Amino acid sequence: MKVLLVEDNIDLAQNIKGYLDKEGYVVESVGTYETAIKKLAGFDYDVVLLDIMLPDGNGLEILQYLKRHTPDTGVLISSAKNALDDRIQGLELGADDYLSKPFHLSELNARIKAIYRRRQLSGANEMTLNEISINTDTLDVRVNDNLLDLTRKEYELLLFFIVNKNRVLTKQSIAEHLWGDYMDSMDSFDFVYQHIKNLRKKITAAGGRDYIQTMYGSGYKFNTNT
Amino acid sequence: MKLILKITILYLFISLLVFALGGIITFEVIKREVDLEQQRFLKERLNSAIRMIERRNLDKPFKRDKISILPLAVLEEETEIIYSDTIVMHSTLQRMEPHVKLDVIKNVKGRSYKISMFDLIVEEDDIAEGVQESLIKMYILLTVVVLILSGVASFFLLKPFNHTLQIIKNFRLSNNEDVKFSKSSTSEFNKLNIFLGEMTLKMRRDYLAMKEFTENASHEMQTPLTIASGKLEMLLNADNLTDEQMSMIVSAQDSIRRLSKMNKSLSLLTKIENKEFESKDEVNLSAKLEQQIFDFEELINLKSIKLHKDITGNVKLKIDDVLCNILLTNLLQNAVRHNFEEGEIYVNLTTDELSITNTGNPLLTDPDVLFDRFKKGNQSAESIGLGLAIVKKICDANGFEVDYIYANGKHKLTVSFQHKPQ
Numbered sequence: 001m002k003v004l005l006v007e008d009n010i011d012l013a014q015n016i017k018g019y020l021d022k023e024g025y026v027v028e029s030v031g032t033y034e035t036a037i038k039k040l041a042g043f044d045y046d047v048v049l050l051d052i053m054l055p056d057g058n059g060l061e062i063l064q065y066l067k068r069h070t071p072d073t074g075v076l077i078s079s080a081k082n083a084l085d086d087r088i089q090g091l092e093l094g095a096d097d098y099l100s101k102p103f104h105l106s107e108l109n110a111r112i113k114a115i116y117r118r119r120q121l122s123g124a125n126e127m128t129l130n131e132i133s134i135n136t137d138t139l140d141v142r143v144n145d146n147l148l149d150l151t152r153k154e155y156e157l158l159l160f161f162i163v164n165k166n167r168v169l170t171k172q173s174i175a176e177h178l179w180g181d182y183m184d185s186m187d188s189f190d191f192v193y194q195h196i197k198n199l200r201k202k203i204t205a206a207g208g209r210d211y212i213q214t215m216y217g218s219g220y221k222f223n224t225n226t
Numbered sequence: 227m228k229l230i231l232k233i234t235i236l237y238l239f240i241s242l243l244v245f246a247l248g249g250i251i252t253f254e255v256i257k258r259e260v261d262l263e264q265q266r267f268l269k270e271r272l273n274s275a276i277r278m279i280e281r282r283n284l285d286k287p288f289k290r291d292k293i294s295i296l297p298l299a300v301l302e303e304e305t306e307i308i309y310s311d312t313i314v315m316h317s318t319l320q321r322m323e324p325h326v327k328l329d330v331i332k333n334v335k336g337r338s339y340k341i342s343m344f345d346l347i348v349e350e351d352d353i354a355e356g357v358q359e360s361l362i363k364m365y366i367l368l369t370v371v372v373l374i375l376s377g378v379a380s381f382f383l384l385k386p387f388n389h390t391l392q393i394i395k396n397f398r399l400s401n402n403e404d405v406k407f408s409k410s411s412t413s414e415f416n417k418l419n420i421f422l423g424e425m426t427l428k429m430r431r432d433y434l435a436m437k438e439f440t441e442n443a444s445h446e447m448q449t450p451l452t453i454a455s456g457k458l459e460m461l462l463n464a465d466n467l468t469d470e471q472m473s474m475i476v477s478a479q480d481s482i483r484r485l486s487k488m489n490k491s492l493s494l495l496t497k498i499e500n501k502e503f504e505s506k507d508e509v510n511l512s513a514k515l516e517q518q519i520f521d522f523e524e525l526i527n528l529k530s531i532k533l534h535k536d537i538t539g540n541v542k543l544k545i546d547d548v549l550c551n552i553l554l555t556n557l558l559q560n561a562v563r564h565n566f567e568e569g570e571i572y573v574n575l576t577t578d579e580l581s582i583t584n585t586g587n588p589l590l591t592d593p594d595v596l597f598d599r600f601k602k603g604n605q606s607a608e609s610i611g612l613g614l615a616i617v618k619k620i621c622d623a624n625g626f627e628v629d630y631i632y633a634n635g636k637h638k639l640t641v642s643f644q645h646k647p648q
Binding site for chain 2: 106153217
């Protein structure tokens with residue numbers, strides 16, 4: 001997957017690039033409107049991660065450029081502005097998704113993957129990891145060809161884990177992924193625990209390996225090396 | 227009371243005083259003139275009386291109506307004419323009337339006569355009545371004319387002022403149009419307009435500066451927070467970390483999230499205060515509430531909370547769509563967060579009010595400060611203590627009233643929609 005990162009803050013760009021590189025994406029990073037347009041004119045990208053506020057222009061204009069020239073490219077807008085206007089405007093202009101700063105890198109990764117999956121024409125709705133296979137169209141999850149009966153949240157949790165496999169996911173980032181912004185009470189961690197317990201049970205019952213590893217005091221890891 | 231009416235009444239009151247004083251003066255002047263005339267008249271009669279004495283060689287007292295001549299026994303020195311007032315029975319009116327009286331001693335043909343006569347041309351109370359009547363009629367005329375004129379004058383004179391008022395009434399800080407006042411021929415109004423023009427300009431400039439600052443503060447802070455949070459996330463995936471180190475990283479990350487959330491909430495509060503959510507859409511509150519409850523259902527179930535809802539359908543409200551969502555989210559979140567395991571939530575919506583009741587521990591703080599910023603009922607580290615402050619702000623901005631009561635172990639928050647004039 002080729003990703004263009006349009007972000008004027010070098011520190012942040014490096015941070016994101018570092019995380020996505022490990023996912024095996026080809027990530028290129030630019031910091032201005034000018035260079036972004038140049039890159040987009042010369043190369044094709046699967047997903048563009050777009051910061052709205054750029055020193056020499058508005059990210060929304062890049063979005064418009066993309067919609068005109070390469071409508072197949074997925075666009076994820078990231079903005080520090082909490083302004084709901086930006087969000088609505090960005091989505092109206094055809095952005096696939098919107099992520100407001102600050103975000104968890106695992107969340108960013110999950111969103112990029114989701115956009116990429118949605119935009120692939122065929123075959124990409126099937127994700128396989130060892131004995132687990134997920135159909136992202138029908139939301140079916142199979143372990144060794146046994147269909148798992150997962151709730152919507154358990155499905156989302158599993159997908160989030162697989163997309164961010166072998167990384168430590170904090171309870172906070174999981175809770176936010178599942179319930180959004182207003183889920184910030186202490187209780188949510190118990191809910192995360194309950195969901196993980198159920199998911200783990202269902203996978204192992206179907207003969208799958210126990211991938212989900214509890215990291216004491218920090219969170220969980222979907223460890224494929226167990 | 228209108229200014230022009232006040233001025234008119236004051237003016238009429240002053241004119242009343244002036245008219246009263248004027249009446250006394252007029253009365254005095256007329257009376258003086260009448261008296262002088264009377265004296266001249268008496269003097270003429272005195273001359274004819276003297277002629278009569280000469281003709282008749284009067285030697286015995288002569289007494290007629292209004293005149294008496296008394297021949298004196300000895301020759302006395304002539305005196306000056308003395309006028310005085312006296313009260314005599316008026317022959318035709320048959321009542322006592324003040325008259326002018328003349329007394330004099332005259333020597334005619336070597337003999338002294340004491341002559342006194344009195345008369346009356348115009349009665350005193352006739353003068354008073356006349357003056358009174360004419361002044362009252364004039365005063366009534368003046369009142370009518372002044373009232374009519376003040377109405378007409380205020381319409382024309384105060385037209386620019388009313389125009390200015392209208393403009394100020396329609397003035398909105400968040401509106402970007404410049405305030406334009408029309409020029410007036412009255413210098414006071416022009417001064418007022420210039421002053422108001424400068425003031426609104428300054429207000430708008432300050433407002434924009436503040437808005438920019440709020441946005442910048444909020445915006446510029448998010449990027450470094452994202453970086454810090456991202457670095458910590460990378461660090462979390464480093465090898466050979468001890469559990470203790472990992473929980474320190476997670477706790478640092480949590481603090482960053484909280485900081486960011488606090489920042490966003492505060493900037494939201496400022497935005498509501500700055501009236502940046504002025505759009506009043508018609509929102510179907512019932513549908514929105516159902517949707518929000520649906521979104522919260524999982525959390526409610528996870529905490530084994532029993533939800534009772536009684537929602538009147540199609541309750542419509544004029545409120546900004548975004549604010550309405552925030553309002554409902556905050557209220558529901560509040561009811562879930564400060565609830566027990568296996569507690570209860572009651573959601574009631576009527577056309578007049580929305581009330582959300584939840585079981586929970588009694589407040590440790592004063593209920594009066596519940597809606598203040600950073601006043602938390604319990605110091606749970608998770609909530610930042612701005613939720614209800616935002617609820618209150620949203621209610622204030624839309625003319626709703628929000629009330630809190632605690633009874634029978636239940637917290638009840640009620641939002642009344644009755645629009646009060648703002």
